[in-house]
Amino acid sequence: MTERLIVIGGDAGGMTAASQARRLRTPDDLAIVAFERGHFTSYSSCGIPYFVGDVVDDLDTLIVRTPEDFARHGIDARIRHEVVEIDLDATKVRVRDLESGTEAWEGYDQLLVATGAVPARPPLPGIDSANVFGVQTLDDGVRIKNAIEETRPRRAVVVGGGYIGLEMAEALVVNGIDVSLVEAAPQPMTTLDPEMGAIVADAMRDMGIHVFVEEPVEGFETSGDKATAVVTKNERLEADVVVLGLGARPNSRLAADAGLEVGERTRGVVVDQRMQTPVEGVWAAGDVTEKLHRVSHEKVSIALGTHANKEGRTAGINIGGGYETFPGVVGTAVSKVCDLEIARTGLAEAEAARAGFEFVTATVDSTTRAGYFPGTAHIKTKFVAERASGRLLGAQIVGREGAAKRIDVCATALWCEVTVDEMLNVDLSYAPPFSPLWDPVLVAARKTWQAVQG
Amino acid sequence: MTERLIVIGGDAGGMTAASQARRLRTPDDLAIVAFERGHFTSYSSCGIPYFVGDVVDDLDTLIVRTPEDFARHGIDARIRHEVVEIDLDATKVRVRDLESGTEAWEGYDQLLVATGAVPARPPLPGIDSANVFGVQTLDDGVRIKNAIEETRPRRAVVVGGGYIGLEMAEALVVNGIDVSLVEAAPQPMTTLDPEMGAIVADAMRDMGIHVFVEEPVEGFETSGDKATAVVTKNERLEADVVVLGLGARPNSRLAADAGLEVGERTRGVVVDQRMQTPVEGVWAAGDVTEKLHRVSHEKVSIALGTHANKEGRTAGINIGGGYETFPGVVGTAVSKVCDLEIARTGLAEAEAARAGFEFVTATVDSTTRAGYFPGTAHIKTKFVAERASGRLLGAQIVGREGAAKRIDVCATALWCEVTVDEMLNVDLSYAPPFSPLWDPVLVAARKTWQAVQG
Numbered sequence: 001m002t003e004r005l006i007v008i009g010g011d012a013g014g015m016t017a018a019s020q021a022r023r024l025r026t027p028d029d030l031a032i033v034a035f036e037r038g039h040f041t042s043y044s045s046c047g048i049p050y051f052v053g054d055v056v057d058d059l060d061t062l063i064v065r066t067p068e069d070f071a072r073h074g075i076d077a078r079i080r081h082e083v084v085e086i087d088l089d090a091t092k093v094r095v096r097d098l099e100s101g102t103e104a105w106e107g108y109d110q111l112l113v114a115t116g117a118v119p120a121r122p123p124l125p126g127i128d129s130a131n132v133f134g135v136q137t138l139d140d141g142v143r144i145k146n147a148i149e150e151t152r153p154r155r156a157v158v159v160g161g162g163y164i165g166l167e168m169a170e171a172l173v174v175n176g177i178d179v180s181l182v183e184a185a186p187q188p189m190t191t192l193d194p195e196m197g198a199i200v201a202d203a204m205r206d207m208g209i210h211v212f213v214e215e216p217v218e219g220f221e222t223s224g225d226k227a228t229a230v231v232t233k234n235e236r237l238e239a240d241v242v243v244l245g246l247g248a249r250p251n252s253r254l255a256a257d258a259g260l261e262v263g264e265r266t267r268g269v270v271v272d273q274r275m276q277t278p279v280e281g282v283w284a285a286g287d288v289t290e291k292l293h294r295v296s297h298e299k300v301s302i303a304l305g306t307h308a309n310k311e312g313r314t315a316g317i318n319i320g321g322g323y324e325t326f327p328g329v330v331g332t333a334v335s336k337v338c339d340l341e342i343a344r345t346g347l348a349e350a351e352a353a354r355a356g357f358e359f360v361t362a363t364v365d366s367t368t369r370a371g372y373f374p375g376t377a378h379i380k381t382k383f384v385a386e387r388a389s390g391r392l393l394g395a396q397i398v399g400r401e402g403a404a405k406r407i408d409v410c411a412t413a414l415w416c417e418v419t420v421d422e423m424l425n426v427d428l429s430y431a432p433p434f435s436p437l438w439d440p441v442l443v444a445a446r447k448t449w450q451a452v453q454g
Numbered sequence: 455m456t457e458r459l460i461v462i463g464g465d466a467g468g469m470t471a472a473s474q475a476r477r478l479r480t481p482d483d484l485a486i487v488a489f490e491r492g493h494f495t496s497y498s499s500c501g502i503p504y505f506v507g508d509v510v511d512d513l514d515t516l517i518v519r520t521p522e523d524f525a526r527h528g529i530d531a532r533i534r535h536e537v538v539e540i541d542l543d544a545t546k547v548r549v550r551d552l553e554s555g556t557e558a559w560e561g562y563d564q565l566l567v568a569t570g571a572v573p574a575r576p577p578l579p580g581i582d583s584a585n586v587f588g589v590q591t592l593d594d595g596v597r598i599k600n601a602i603e604e605t606r607p608r609r610a611v612v613v614g615g616g617y618i619g620l621e622m623a624e625a626l627v628v629n630g631i632d633v634s635l636v637e638a639a640p641q642p643m644t645t646l647d648p649e650m651g652a653i654v655a656d657a658m659r660d661m662g663i664h665v666f667v668e669e670p671v672e673g674f675e676t677s678g679d680k681a682t683a684v685v686t687k688n689e690r691l692e693a694d695v696v697v698l699g700l701g702a703r704p705n706s707r708l709a710a711d712a713g714l715e716v717g718e719r720t721r722g723v724v725v726d727q728r729m730q731t732p733v734e735g736v737w738a739a740g741d742v743t744e745k746l747h748r749v750s751h752e753k754v755s756i757a758l759g760t761h762a763n764k765e766g767r768t769a770g771i772n773i774g775g776g777y778e779t780f781p782g783v784v785g786t787a788v789s790k791v792c793d794l795e796i797a798r799t800g801l802a803e804a805e806a807a808r809a810g811f812e813f814v815t816a817t818v819d820s821t822t823r824a825g826y827f828p829g830t831a832h833i834k835t836k837f838v839a840e841r842a843s844g845r846l847l848g849a850q851i852v853g854r855e856g857a858a859k860r861i862d863v864c865a866t867a868l869w870c871e872v873t874v875d876e877m878l879n880v881d882l883s884y885a886p887p888f889s890p891l892w893d894p895v896l897v898a899a900r901k902t903w904q905a906v907q908g
Contacts, residue, residue, distance in 0.1 A: 050827065
């Protein structure tokens with residue numbers, strides 16, 4: 001008898017799982033249907049700011065696989081179909097065809113919830129105006145790009161200085177738009193420690209972006225269905241377009257309404273090591289789930305394509321009859337604004353304190369290549385390590401070309417739970433075009449070890 | 455009473471140790487004298503090809519610290535002074551002043567042998583001609599650069615296709631010289647597996663370098679004190695200048711003559727974890743020592759500034775009364791030829807076989823950034839892993855801009871002795887300007903794990 005897998009959500013988590021399960025089970029053995037409420041399947045949502053900023057011209061290049069591609073692999077991916085209800089007892093879902101408005105119940109043997117994340121949208125007056133955009137799906141990207149092309153905005157305000165806020169601010173400013181960024185915290189990039197975030201703020205100001213910090217948004221002035229200004233604690237910033245960069249939260253309402261367990265604090269769907277929910281045959285993967293942070297030991301919700309793909313692969317292998325577990329995350333992230341590269345992994349100071357660690361820190365200014373080599377650039381590296389053991393807890397890097405990807409060494413070190421003492425002699429590569437003789441990561445490890453020793 | 459430390463060799467290993475010891479002990483407590491037979495102290499020998507190739511104009515930028523700098527820190531560094539004999543029983547060294555030709559015995563309480571490496575120079579007819587250059591010290595670099603400027607050679611032959619050979623070939627070709635590179639093996643870069651080395655050969659040919667493989671050098675035709683042609687098995691290549699790139703071997707003759715233990719196979723001075731030789735108070739650091747390869751468990755001789763600095767730091771801390779050990783190496787190296795980046799760590803196939811491992815391999819073609827992102831470039835990544843356990847044994851990367859430094863993740867993974875299974879979900883950074891969604895390293899881990907599973 002053919003089993004039926006229904007996948008809710010047609011992007012990274014869902015379609016990676018579908019493809020993986022298909023590799024392990026034939027269509028005769030497992031039918032796979034995926035419902036996606038948007039217009040696109042399997043796309044790079046991380047590419048949206050670059051699409052809006054015209055770094056990437058062609059929308060199609062952001063799409064990894066279309067429904068036609070999936071059909072060729074025996075996966076029935078239906079766009080513009082929204083699952084509006086899950087009935088766990090009856091093992092069926094209610095699906096709305098967003099084009100026709102009709103609804104139908106579809107039965108499943110296995111169900112994968114991969115509904116992703118939604119941009120945080122606090123209940124502020126005017127926030128639902130037509131020109132206030134969240135950035136999560138490719139449909140969001142298309143809407144923003146169309147709005148820019150059609151309305152030719154002169155002024156934009158980006159609300160929130162996280163990755164999306166930064167990248168969108170750059171995308172808008174390169175479109176010739178006058179951009180302000182407002183952030184409630186004392187600096188943008190609150191996933192960095194304040195002094196590292198301050199460097200980001202400076203770089204944005206150098207690009208001509210007006211950066212307002214400690215300015216929580218209180219509401220929006222509107223005219224008709226449009227916002228006309230963003231009102232913060234002390235400012236009133238006129239805006240023709242507003243972009244929300246306040247982070248994303250798991251899009252878990254559907255799952256929660258069905259009775260699936262959702263983390264109290266994370267709002268992410270609870271899964272086991274194999275990405276199965278407490279209900280057998282019901283799985284979840286991607287931004288909608290909560291994940292283990294391997295350093296803090298807390299459950300976290302982090303919306304990132306890498307995690308979504310890895311979780312999707314894990315779910316797909318298990319649905320396909322194989323065995324795979326997802327080991328969690330260490331909070332790695334990388335971004336750039338103009339030519340400033342920004343990367344972090346593990347715990348920043350505030351996070352380490354919240355997790356109960358006693359820690360030391362060290363910060364190192366160095367260069368990306370040998371100091372004498374053409375193209376050498378500044379790189380600032382900060383480590384956080386447990387005071388008692390010397391174990392690395394987190395790393396942050398801010399610098400110019402060639403700086404950021406060094407964070408991967410730190411992420412690997414966190415993964416392996418090594419001490420900064422063990423790190424400081426690691427045999428990292430050196431040649432003048434690639435690194436100073438002591439790679440900045442090694443210098444940071446050495447300085448942090450000195451701090452550990454007191 | 456003031457102790458006296460004598461350091462033999464004024465570059466990375468020796469002077470790092472001297473500086474480190476000085477930080478821990480005052481000149482009243484420990485006098486430090488360093489003897490260097492060349493004209494320079496503490497320089498970047500890895501920068502020599504870039505100095506010859508005019509990428510770096512100014513010789514001074516390659517010098518980290520001059521004798522005057524050391525004097526200010528209470529270290530007496532004497533250039534053009536060669537230690538020609540060590541008397542371990544009498545705890546003194548015989549020093550020749552190379553300017554005056556006079557000699558004197560100098561007593562020590564602690565001795566550090568940091569005599570570095572010398573370019574391999576097989577006993578072939580004509581190899582000692584005046585225009586056949588090794589590349590090891592900054593004096594070598596100056597000699598080559600002067601020879602190029604004075605004799606304006608039209609044709610150069612580089613003998614040996616290792617890092618130095620590659621980098622020197624590029625340096626010469628950018629000087630407008632017609633360059634041939636001859637290599638005894640089937641491809642240059644024998645530290646890579648053959649199919650990876652073949653890519654390097656292609657890149658060199660694209661630069662206009664004539665690459666001759668499987669052509670061991672048999673001798674040199676000479677006229678007066680100059681070589682005029684390089685004779686290989688099947689070729690006769692006319693040459694106005696010849697550069698040796700046949701690797702380097704520990705410059706351990708002085709130590710061996712004194713009775714210090716030297717590895718049978720490595721010819722490197724034998725040291726313990728703290729860089730002390732079996733003779734108490736006699737230390738060694740840098741290219742002259744043999745090192746533990748943490749993957750093969752063999753002793754190896756690898757001449758690299760990074761190791762020399764780390765060993766020098768270790769020796770200096772211990773001489774200074776502290777405690778530090780040097781944990782060994784995993785064989786990481788990086789280079790570039792034109793815009794081709796080349797990196798490796800751990801064991802290549804032949805090395806893994808020689809060490810007794812049963813292994814599998816996997817090779818992955820990917821991109822350095824998201825496939826759609828401007829500036830994305832090809833990267834080929836190869837992994838070698840133990841068949842039974844899945845433990846990573848080695849990695850090789852060949853690719854364009856942004857490729858090579860990824861080797862550091864593999865070096866860190868080797869350091870921590872993890873399996874490719876443990877690696878494939880590591881939380882590496884992702885954003886479209888920096889990586890495809892699955893970093894090539896993760897894809898290589900995944901494919902290698904599949905190979906392990908058979």
